[in-house]
Every structure is written in structure tokens, then in C-alpha cells.
Amino acid sequence: MNPYLAYVPLDKATRLLNHGPTVLVSARHAGMSNVMAAAWCCALDFTPPKLTIVLDKSARTRTLVERSGRLVIQVPTAGQLKMTHALGNVSLKDDPEKLAHCGATLFELAGQDLPFVEGCAAWLVCKVISEPHNEQVYDLFIAEVVAAWADSRVFHDGHWLFEEADPAMRSLHHVAGGHFYAIGDALKVRGVMTD
Amino acid sequence: MNPYLAYVPLDKATRLLNHGPTVLVSARHAGMSNVMAAAWCCALDFTPPKLTIVLDKSARTRTLVERSGRLVIQVPTAGQLKMTHALGNVSLKDDPEKLAHCGATLFELAGQDLPFVEGCAAWLVCKVISEPHNEQVYDLFIAEVVAAWADSRVFHDGHWLFEEADPAMRSLHHVAGGHFYAIGDALKVRGVMTD
Numbered sequence: 001m002n003p004y005l006a007y008v009p010l011d012k013a014t015r016l017l018n019h020g021p022t023v024l025v026s027a028r029h030a031g032m033s034n035v036m037a038a039a040w041c042c043a044l045d046f047t048p049p050k051l052t053i054v055l056d057k058s059a060r061t062r063t064l065v066e067r068s069g070r071l072v073i074q075v076p077t078a079g080q081l082k083m084t085h086a087l088g089n090v091s092l093k094d095d096p097e098k099l100a101h102c103g104a105t106l107f108e109l110a111g112q113d114l115p116f117v118e119g120c121a122a123w124l125v126c127k128v129i130s131e132p133h134n135e136q137v138y139d140l141f142i143a144e145v146v147a148a149w150a151d152s153r154v155f156h157d158g159h160w161l162f163e164e165a166d167p168a169m170r171s172l173h174h175v176a177g178g179h180f181y182a183i184g185d186a187l188k189v190r191g192v193m194t195d
Numbered sequence: 196m197n198p199y200l201a202y203v204p205l206d207k208a209t210r211l212l213n214h215g216p217t218v219l220v221s222a223r224h225a226g227m228s229n230v231m232a233a234a235w236c237c238a239l240d241f242t243p244p245k246l247t248i249v250l251d252k253s254a255r256t257r258t259l260v261e262r263s264g265r266l267v268i269q270v271p272t273a274g275q276l277k278m279t280h281a282l283g284n285v286s287l288k289d290d291p292e293k294l295a296h297c298g299a300t301l302f303e304l305a306g307q308d309l310p311f312v313e314g315c316a317a318w319l320v321c322k323v324i325s326e327p328h329n330e331q332v333y334d335l336f337i338a339e340v341v342a343a344w345a346d347s348r349v350f351h352d353g354h355w356l357f358e359e360a361d362p363a364m365r366s367l368h369h370v371a372g373g374h375f376y377a378i379g380d381a382l383k384v385r386g387v388m389t390d
């Protein structure tokens with residue numbers, strides 16, 4: 001277990017996603033776990049925190065989400081670049097050993113029957129809010145965040161600390177194919193109070 | 196007119212948003228124009244390109260979007276930090292001179308009766324796809340991108356060039372309050388073909 005795993009209060013959970021990182025989506029149903037990468041995930045509301053996530057009909061992870069109604073959204077790091085890209089390009093249908101071959105290791109959290117990916121910067125446990133029209137027409141899922149954790153070396157007191165942490169912990173931001181960016185320098189507007 | 200303004204083919208338009216930048220939303224109705232900042236904007240589909248954008252019921256820009264059915268999503272730059280923050284925190288209701296006071300200058304594009312913000316890195320003209328349930332319950336709007344442009348110094352041939360361009364042209368990624376990040380270093384997965 002990562003000794004830096006720290007609970008994030010729900011009223012700060014959207015801050016894990018506001019800066020637009022590429023995410024990993026994991027889910028479990030009937031003993032089967034899977035993880036995929038997704039660039040199209042976005043915060044939707046503050047309290048209770050909600051998010052949107054686009055899950056293609058061909059994705060095996062989507063089937064697990066549909067059957068269980070639950071998922072984990074994770075913020076992978078620059079150090080997980082190769083793994084993140086592989087998780088977005090290999091299907092469990094083609095490779096039953098997908099997770100191992102992509103280099104993803106799962107861990108468990110007490111009380112959560114869900115697969116969490118080791119080494120990420122943040123983890124958000126979500127419950128799907130059923131919206132069949134959005135899901136069928138747009139592949140768009142709406143989910144409520146019911147618990148969240150972050151690695152306290154890179155997210156603390158409601159703020160990311162990318163400028164202080166190991167550069168390998170920076171979030172990933174996908175463009176296309178194998179082309180990503182890491183998040184960069186902090187910019188602060190002077191004279192603005194920030195809690 | 197910005198001499199670097201270049202048309203982006205629609206099948207590459209989502210690449211302007213894949214990396215999760217904070218955006219500016221502008222709209223016009225009956226001669227009134229407004230611009231707001233929004234962190235919750237996300238690509239939704241490739242062809243035709245679609246996106247989601249969260250517009251709070253209190254936002255005057257939302258009213259303009261609802262009445263005209265059209266909007267521009269813009270990718271502001273690190274050099275526009277102060278302006279972007281101000282556009283997200285000042286309402287046209289409180290300050291009829293909001294745009295001037297925030298430092299935003301608008302320009303026109305032929306054939307588009309829409310307000311475009313000068314100095315951004317990219318501009319996406321969108322048409323709202325009416326989804327009253329999402330709009331009312333979640334403040335979530337779905338829109339189709341019908342035309343897109345980018346500044347060719349920072350986006351070319353379907354890819355961002357942040358690593359080569361002036362650092363002041365990097366995209367902004369909001370966390371909370373006056374705390375943002377600029378996009379950072381390019382990361383490329385080796386051996387992956389990218390078009």
C-alpha cells in the first residue's frame with residue numbers, strides 16, 4: 001500500500017480533474033477487472049461532485065461499468081506514460097493478459113470491491129447516474145464521485161503540487177497517437193485569494 | 196487579423212481539446228456579446244466533432260448560447276492568464292464593460308456572426324445540439340464543432356507545438372481560484388506511429 005495515499009474531501013474532488021488530465025478508467029464485475037485510458041473525462045459539478053466520461057461501445061471496461069454501475073477514475077503520471085498509452089490501445093478481448101502486459105498492477109482498498117491502479121496520482125471512486133439516452137447516443141456517462149484519494153506528495157490541501165513533486169508524478173495530457181504533454185509550470189494570478 | 200490564423204480540418208478539431216485546457220466561451224445574441232472562462236469543457240466525438248461544456252444557469256453567456264444556439268470555444272494562452280481569470284470571475288450583470296475591463300478584444304470572421312477573442316491559440320465554432328434534460332439537470336450542453344481555427348505558430352498539421360512556440364502561447368489548465376498550470380513538456384511514446 002502506498003504510504004502517501006491520502007483521502008481527498010469530496011468538496012475538493014473536482015480539483016483532481018479541473019486541469020484536464022488524461023485518466024485511467026477501471027471497473028470490475030463478476031470477478032473480472034479491466035482498465036482503459038481515456039482523454040475525454042471532465043468534471044461536471046461540485047457538490048456532490050460529478051463527472052462525465054466517454055466510454056466507447058467497443059470497450060470491455062464499458063461493459064463492466066454498465067454491469068456494476070461503478071468505476072474508478074485515476075490520474076496517471078508521466079512515469080506511467082508507456083503504461084497509459086498501452087492501456088488505451090490494447091483490448092482485453094485481444095489479450096486476456098492485458099493488464100500484466102501493459103505493466104498495470106492493481107491494489108484493493110478496504111470496503112471497495114474495485115480495481116485501483118498502483119502508482120497513479122489520484123483515484124476517484126464513482127457511481128454511475130443512469131442516463132440511457134446519453135450513454136446510447138453519445139457514449140457519455142455521468143457519474144457521482146463518492147470517495148477520492150490522492151498521493152499526498154503531489155496533491156495536498158486541495159491543490160496540486162506538481163511544481164514541488166518529482167517530475168515523474170506530473171499528470172499526462174493526450175493529444176493523439178503516442179503524443180502527450182506533461183502538465184507544466186504553476187501560474188498564479190496575483191492578488192487573488194485561493195483557499 | 197492574426198496572420199497566423201489557420202483553418203483546422205474538422206477531423207482534427209478534437210485535438211485542440213484532448214489535452215484538457217481551460218477554455219473561453221463566447222456567444223452573441225441580438226447584438227449583445229459576452230465571454231466567460233470555463234474549465235469544464237471536453238471533447239465528446241470525432242466525426243462530426245462534438246464537445247461538452249458546462250454552463251451555469253447564472254452565466255449571462257449561457258443565456259446568449261440558449262438564444263442563439265451557437266458559441267465559440269477558445270483555447271486561451273499563458274499570456275492571457277489574467278484576462279482568463281477575470282473573464283471567469285466578473286459577470287456582465289455586474290459590469291456592463293466586462294470585456295474591456297478584463298482586457299478582452301473581439302474580432303470577427305467572415306460569415307460568422309460570432310465574437311472571437313483575439314490572441315487565443317485556437318477557436319472552435321459550435322452549434323448546440325438541443326438536449327433540454329442535460330441542460331436543465333446538469334447545466335451540460337452538447338455542441339457540434341462546425342469550424343475550427345488555430346494559431347499556426349502553436350498548432351500545425353493536427354498537433355500542438357507547445358515545445359517549439361513562445362512559452363506565452365502555452366495552454367492554461369485551471370485548478371481553483373487564481374491557481375493554474377501551463378501545459379508542459381511533450382512526451383512521446385517510442386515506436387508509436389502518429390499521423
